[in-house]
Amino acid sequence: MKLFCNFKYELITDDTRRSALSRFAGCRRAVFNKALELQNERKEKSEKPISYLEMAHLLVEWKQSEEMAFLKEAPSQALQQALMDLDRAIKDTFRKKGDPAKKRWPRFKAKDIGDGFRLPQVKPQDIDDPNGRVKLPKLGWLRYRRSRPLAFKCEDGTLIPGKVKQIHITKDCGKWFVTFATEFEIPDPVIKEKDIGIDVGIVHAVTLSNGKTYDLDVETIKKIEGEIAYLKRRLSLNQSSRKKLAAKGLAEAFDKRKPSRTRRRLKELIQKKYKRIRSIRQDFHRKTAHALAQEYGCVYVEDLHLRNMTKSARGTKENPGKHVRQKRALNRALQRMGLRALRKAIEEALNKMGGMVIAVPPQFTSQRCPNCGCTDKRNRPTQALFSCINCGYTNNADIVWSINVMMKGRMSPSAHEKKRIARAVSAEGAGDPLSVSAPSAGTTRSTS
Known part of the structure; x- marks a missing residue:
């Protein structure tokens, strides 16, 4: 089968090369x-957009x-x-309403973003x-920096070379990276027979229907977020102080396009803090x-829409919302998990192993009893x-949630239309979801 993978490496550059790469990126921008x-001018005149x-x-x-x-330099x-x-x-903005690929009108590109x-x-x-x-x-x-070979590694350890289709050059926190978009022709992998349902939450980032949990290092992320808040206060103070000095004629007028050395340093520190959070989450x-792709051939997830889940409860001045601070804390916790990126990572890992990810509707998965x-x-x-309240069945709420997700996924017709996956059970009792009890505090597993 054909498989597309991206291989990202850090470029080893000097001042001359970094300056040239910055000019190339500036020309593109x-x-x-x-x-x-x-x-935009044609849009204001209600004229047809210019073609490519x-x-x-x-x-x-x-x-x-x-x-x-x-522009000739690039x-x-x-x-x-x-x-x-x-x-x-621009074409994506004209898609039908409700199309997931529909986007808003593009905006201008900013420097260093x-x-x-x-x-x-x-x-x-x-x-x-x-x-x-x-x-x-x-x-x-x-x-x-060749941290790994530019080849696909099979389960038996053999390396299969691929064909590079595109090269992406990107900048992140002052460093330049090269990404090779590579196409591979690999033999069809053996699909694993076991399946699992997962639930994403706040207490445990990922909870499986067999009781296992995976936790994100939230404490470290919160600590870094506090450091970012402190640096942002200093950045705001730098701007207000500069404006006061400019009003007295002791300094030049504030211009964000020409930041001072202190301001540049603060922005670099903030970027590095954000990169560290991204690295923890991505890891x-x-x-x-x-871990899921190594053991399971099919993973059932909830089709969640994070934008709807993290809407503000502030309300309006005439009709103010309730529990605004609690909802704001919940929204931050959900955004801290990176649910969309997690699902994408699971899909990519399952795709390499020949498995599949099936999204099920999330309605009533937290309220339905899997027993009756x-x-x-x-x-x-x-x-x-x-x-x-009907049969008296009790269990951990997250585990019940993931069990209902698995039961919904098994009854979904798409599970049988896409691939033939045998619903075999493991020796640990994964076949009977009701036989799994809630894990104790000492059985929590973390992959961070």
């Missing part, structure tokens, strides 16, 4: 913003003009890809993986997804306890 400005082909011809004219002659393909991205973003560019055509001789080198247009050979997602089927909100007397 300038082309995107210039084209978006033209599209027309934009490509305009790009040639921009290069020949004196005002934008600096690779042409990177600039063309920027126009393609804008064309695709998502800097990078993409090269769609790659020659095999431009990648020297054994020596950790890549050849970029107008830059030549650049070395990268947890990938380790949890790998009684659905009542009184079945949840507390947040952590499930006690059925």
